[in-house]
Amino acid sequence: MSQSLRSTALFVFVVALILGTGFVQSWNSALLILNMGLVSALMALGVNLQWGFAGLFNVGVMGFVALGGLATVIISMPPVRAAWAVGGTGVLAALAVGAATIALAIWLTRSIPRGKLRAVAMLAVLIAGFVLYRLLFDPATTAIEKIDPAVTGYLGGLGLPIVLAWPVGGLLAAGAAWVIGKIALGLRSDYLAIATLGIAEIIIAVLKNEDWLARGVKNVIGLPRPVPYEIDLQNDPAFVARATDLGLDVTTASTLYVKVGYGLMFAVVLVVVLVLAQLALKSPWGRMMRAIRDNEVAARAMGKDVTRRHLQIFVLGSAICGMAGAMMTTLDGQLTPASYQPLRYTFLIWVMVIVGGSGNNFGAVLGGMLIWFLWVQVEPIGAAVMDLVTSGMADGSDLKIHLLNSVAHMRLLTMGVILLVVLRFAPRGLLPER
Amino acid sequence: MDLLNAFVALANFVLIPAIAYGAQLALGALGVTLIYGILRFSNFAHGDTMAFGAMVTILVTWLLQGWGVSLGPLPTALLALPFGILGAMALVLITDRTVYRFYRKQRVKPVILVIVSMGVMFIYNGLVRFIIGPDDQRFADGERFIISVRDFKALTGLDEGLAIRTTQGLTLVTAVITVAVLFWFLNRTRTGKSMRAYSDNEDLALLSGINPERVVMITWLIVAALATIAGTLYGLDKTFKPFTYFQLLLPVFASAIVGGLGSPIGAIAGGFLIAFSEVGITYAWKKVATYALPDALAPNSLLQLLGTDYKFAVSFVILVIVLLVRPTGLFKGKSV
Numbered sequence: 001m002s003q004s005l006r007s008t009a010l011f012v013f014v015v016a017l018i019l020g021t022g023f024v025q026s027w028n029s030a031l032l033i034l035n036m037g038l039v040s041a042l043m044a045l046g047v048n049l050q051w052g053f054a055g056l057f058n059v060g061v062m063g064f065v066a067l068g069g070l071a072t073v074i075i076s077m078p079p080v081r082a083a084w085a086v087g088g089t090g091v092l093a094a095l096a097v098g099a100a101t102i103a104l105a106i107w108l109t110r111s112i113p114r115g116k117l118r119a120v121a122m123l124a125v126l127i128a129g130f131v132l133y134r135l136l137f138d139p140a141t142t143a144i145e146k147i148d149p150a151v152t153g154y155l156g157g158l159g160l161p162i163v164l165a166w167p168v169g170g171l172l173a174a175g176a177a178w179v180i181g182k183i184a185l186g187l188r189s190d191y192l193a194i195a196t197l198g199i200a201e202i203i204i205a206v207l208k209n210e211d212w213l214a215r216g217v218k219n220v221i222g223l224p225r226p227v228p229y230e231i232d233l234q235n236d237p238a239f240v241a242r243a244t245d246l247g248l249d250v251t252t253a254s255t256l257y258v259k260v261g262y263g264l265m266f267a268v269v270l271v272v273v274l275v276l277a278q279l280a281l282k283s284p285w286g287r288m289m290r291a292i293r294d295n296e297v298a299a300r301a302m303g304k305d306v307t308r309r310h311l312q313i314f315v316l317g318s319a320i321c322g323m324a325g326a327m328m329t330t331l332d333g334q335l336t337p338a339s340y341q342p343l344r345y346t347f348l349i350w351v352m353v354i355v356g357g358s359g360n361n362f363g364a365v366l367g368g369m370l371i372w373f374l375w376v377q378v379e380p381i382g383a384a385v386m387d388l389v390t391s392g393m394a395d396g397s398d399l400k401i402h403l404l405n406s407v408a409h410m411r412l413l414t415m416g417v418i419l420l421v422v423l424r425f426a427p428r429g430l431l432p433e434r
Numbered sequence: 435m436d437l438l439n440a441f442v443a444l445a446n447f448v449l450i451p452a453i454a455y456g457a458q459l460a461l462g463a464l465g466v467t468l469i470y471g472i473l474r475f476s477n478f479a480h481g482d483t484m485a486f487g488a489m490v491t492i493l494v495t496w497l498l499q500g501w502g503v504s505l506g507p508l509p510t511a512l513l514a515l516p517f518g519i520l521g522a523m524a525l526v527l528i529t530d531r532t533v534y535r536f537y538r539k540q541r542v543k544p545v546i547l548v549i550v551s552m553g554v555m556f557i558y559n560g561l562v563r564f565i566i567g568p569d570d571q572r573f574a575d576g577e578r579f580i581i582s583v584r585d586f587k588a589l590t591g592l593d594e595g596l597a598i599r600t601t602q603g604l605t606l607v608t609a610v611i612t613v614a615v616l617f618w619f620l621n622r623t624r625t626g627k628s629m630r631a632y633s634d635n636e637d638l639a640l641l642s643g644i645n646p647e648r649v650v651m652i653t654w655l656i657v658a659a660l661a662t663i664a665g666t667l668y669g670l671d672k673t674f675k676p677f678t679y680f681q682l683l684l685p686v687f688a689s690a691i692v693g694g695l696g697s698p699i700g701a702i703a704g705g706f707l708i709a710f711s712e713v714g715i716t717y718a719w720k721k722v723a724t725y726a727l728p729d730a731l732a733p734n735s736l737l738q739l740l741g742t743d744y745k746f747a748v749s750f751v752i753l754v755i756v757l758l759v760r761p762t763g764l765f766k767g768k769s770v
Contacts, residue, residue: 057545059478059552130739183754187761189545190476190695194687195757198750201684209743342680343559347552354549409563416556420533423550 007362007431014369021377028252031259033376034369038266039328041368044352045273045361046320051350052359052433053286054313055293057189060180060196062345063203064318067176068169068325069335070207073214075165076224077157083144083212084155090140091155091212094133101129144212154215162224166269166326173322174315176203181314186307200346207337214335221334227261230254262331269327270365273320277361289313290359321349343412348375351419357429366431374418375411382410440725442586442594447721452713453706454602454671457609460705461664462682463689464616464698465657471633471696472653473534475547480661480686482558485679486525487662488669489566491518492573499575507577509600515666522658529554530654538650555680562676571674576600594725601671612663613702616656620698625652633696681746685712688749692756694763703764708749716742 018037022030043061050056104125112118145153176199184195208217233239233254243253280286292299292306300306329335348371356367386407393400422429462484469477477483494514504510533554537547579585580603583595620626625648632639632649640646665679672678689708693700719737727733740747756763 055545057548183757187757190548191691191757191761193476193478193548194684194691194753195750198684198688198746198753201681201746202744202750205743205746209741343556347556350549350552351556406564406567409560409568411560412556413560413564416553416558416560419553419556420550423546423553424533424536427546 003431003434007366010366010370010430011362014366014373017370017373021373028255028259029376031256031263033373035259035262035266035331036328036376037369037372038263038270039324039331040349040352040372041365042266042270042273042324042327043321043349044356044364044368045270045277046317046324047349047353048317048356048358048361048364049277049280049320050314050317051353052361052364053281053289053293054310055189056185056310056314056317057193058196058314058317059193059342059346059350060198060200061321061349062340062342063196063200064173064176064321065325065328065345066200066203066207066337066340067172068166068322068327069329069340070214071169071172071322071326072162072165072223072329073220073335074157075160075168076162077220078159080147080152080154080156083147083152086147087140087142087144087212088155090136091144094137094140097129097133097136101125101133104129141210141212149211149218152215153218154212154220161226162330163226163265165330166323169326170319170323173325174319177315177318178311181311185310185314197342197346200342204337204340207335207340214337217338219334219336219338223330223333223335225333226265226330227258230258233257266327266331269323273323274361274365281361348415351415353429354419355422355429357431357433359433360429360431363429363431363433367429370430371415371418375415378411378414379407382407382414386410436593436725439592439594440722442592442596443722443725446594446596448710448713448717450596450598450602452710454605455713456706456709457605458664458668458671458705459682459685459689459709460702461609461612461660461667462686463693463701463705464613465660465664466686466690467693467696467698467701468653468657468660470690472629472649473538473547475544475551476687476695477657478548478551478683479529479555479558480657481679481681481683482555482562482676483522483526483658483661484665484668484682485562485674485676486558486665487518487522487658488665488674488679489518489562489676490521491515491662491666492566492571492669492674494518495573505576507600508604509574509576509670511573511666511670512604515663518666519659519662522662523655525558526654526658527651530650559676559680566676568676571669573674574601574670599671601667605667605671608663608667612660616660617698619656625649629653684746685709685749688753692752692763694765697763697765700763700765707764708752711752712745712748715739715748716745 018030018034021033043065046064047058047061050058105122108118108122108125112121144155147153180192180195180199184192207214210216211218214220230251231254234250239254239257240250243250246253248256288299288304289309291302292304292309296306349368352367352371353364354367355371356365357363383404386403390400390403462480465483466477466480469475469480491511491514494517495509495511498504498510498513503513505512533550534547537550577600580598580600581589581596583597586592586596587594618626620630628639628644629649629652631642632644632646636646639649668679668682685708689704690701691704692707693702693704717738720733720735723737724732
């Protein structure tokens with residue numbers, strides 16, 4: 001089977017799966033799967049850029065996704081004027097002091113030769129900077145968090161349209177990726193993995209604990225939406241007339257309309273990124289990246305600046321993940337830091353990339369949609385299987401109860417098995433790199 | 435100024451917890467570093483291996499408790515520990531046979547093995563959650579304290595109390611015994627020497643007739659034992675929750691890298707370094723400072739450098755500093 005036929009067949013298969021969900025379960029769940037599938041596909045594209053093109057092992061996807069989520073809050077929520085009045089300048093000044101301290105430390109490293117003098121100067125700068133930072137930061141954040149803590153207690157955002165948060169989320173993620181890349185790229189590959197794992201945990205810890213920033217575990221709910229609210233549609237006579245013309249229940253029609261709206265927006269972004277990624281792959285730049293991936297030493301000998309190129313593609317891939325994260329939070333309509341789990345947001349994306357076919361953009365998209373479908377559907381399927389397995393057991397037996405309760409954990413097991421099976425028997429994925 | 439009380443407070447809140455935590459991290463990092471030295475990849479499934487071993491130990495502990503078996507003042511889990519080790523050994527050997535061996539034969543790049551270990555991590559994680567559930571489990575029993583705060587105060591007449599929990603004492607004793615046995619094995623036995631030779635130079639080791647499959651198998655057995663001991667001690671000392679074991683990956687890896695990947699001594703040093711920094715930086719020093727400083731200088735604030743929620747940030751920052759300054763780690767590990 002030729003590759004293009006194969007990929008068409010596989011994509012038709014995924015579409016059929018989603019349509020099947022629509023017919024068997026409900027169109028609502030089908031669209032839910034489709035929307036998150038599109039977002040997952042975008043994340044997988046980002047990771048594929050890093051792993052498939054350049055062989056960089058990023059296990060901090062969750063952190064970049066969460067930064068995208070933070071961007072939605074910063075961009076779209078209305079500013080809390082009272083909080084800005086009591087603590088805005090304090091926080092900004094503290095952050096400026098923090099940045100200046102780090103800048104000064106870097107400057108010291110560059111300008112003073114290694115030795116006792118540098119160590120002492122560095123320590124002095126860091127300690128002084130930290131103390132000053134805390135002196136400015138603590139009172140400001142305490143004041144901010146006291147402003148109506150049940151509803152706000154944070155600085156709020158800029159009150160801009162939420163779609164703007166998508167590129168901004170990408171920028172935030174790119175910034176974090178640049179810092180990490182600067183530190184860990186150029187060292188052995190496992191170090192990047194550990195460093196990204198660490199930064200992801202730290203980003204989540206910041207989101208959970210810095211209430212002044214995005215309310216921490218109190219969550220920011222009711223983010224503005226780029227599509228109309230269902231209730232407004234239901235009160236719109238024109239919409240009601242059209243829905244009845246189509247023979248649809250108005251409530252169902254409104255929820256479907258909203259989800260289709262999201263789906264179209266996500267699809268546009270996905271297509272744009274996919275086209276760009278595809279162009280990049282085919283360009284001299286893409287060929288250089290793959291050359292570096294396949295033989296770093298040779299590429300270096302040809303005069304390529306391997307570390308710089310790695311940094312470049314690492315930042316780009318993370319930016320895509322950040323953008324996808326912002327889109328996901330937009331879809332959810334709320335930022336809940338406690339919901340970010342590494343197994344779900346980092347390792348699942350990896351399964352998508354590996355299963356889809358690393359190095360192939362279409363493969364990443366396919367893997368994203370397919371694995372997301374499985375992730376959602378494994379639970380009902382697992383429950384059905386478990387019902388079957390336990391049907392012979394006595395009702396109320398401990399084992400039966402235990403097995404039925406454990407169905408929720410089938411997902412991880414299934415994903416692990418899928419990953420290992422693909423790695424073993426089709427290491428290049430469903431759609432291999434050409 | 436009251437230096438004695440300051441020291442007791444310091445010991446109670448920083449030194450003793452950090453020593454116990456450091457011992458647990460060191461045991462975990464030893465496992466990571468051994469896998470790295472012999473099999474040459476970073477094993478992401480290590481945290482979940484610890485969880486699995488601890489889980490088997492817990493199940494056997496419950497069984498023993500149900501039969502009314504106990505060790506008196508010591509936790510019953512000690513009796514169950516060998517079974518946990520056997521369980522973890524069986525698990526990693528099966529994994530090695532069915533998963534890792536295939537890739538070893540192909541001599542794939544280490545990063546592929548890391549991804550494979552990620553899949554294994556998923557499966558272990560799912561298994562543990564499937565069998566014991568994702569919630570907290572308590573299985574510690576026996577005497578809670580070696581010295582309780584009240585006894586200590588009565589004994590010494592100091593204002594500050596000092597408590598040493600049984601689990602903390604046990605952690606240290608077990609860790610010392612384990613490490614002593616491990617180093618004796620690595621340095622004195624023929625098999626241990628062949629392991630070190632294999633780690634230093636694979637080709638030379640093969641030339642001198644060392645059977646690589648045997649070395650790999652013994653490594654997995656040792657790693658399973660270390661992981662189970664570390665996991666059980668951590669669970670006894672704090673609490674058993676599958677997700678926290680996954681989160682332990684970061685400090686464990688940080689310890690191994692800080693010490694120098696592939697270096698057992700480094701892993702131990704790294705473990706204690708990370709533990710002391712974590713506890714020291716997230717501890718509110720007000721009490722100690724109030725005792726140690728003259729009254730005029732007594733602090734008003736908590737003197738806490740970072741909230742306890744940021745303890746991962748500490749291991750991360752230390753890791754970054756080491757990567758920047760000395761990428762091979764403190765004890766010159768491997769760095770490719």
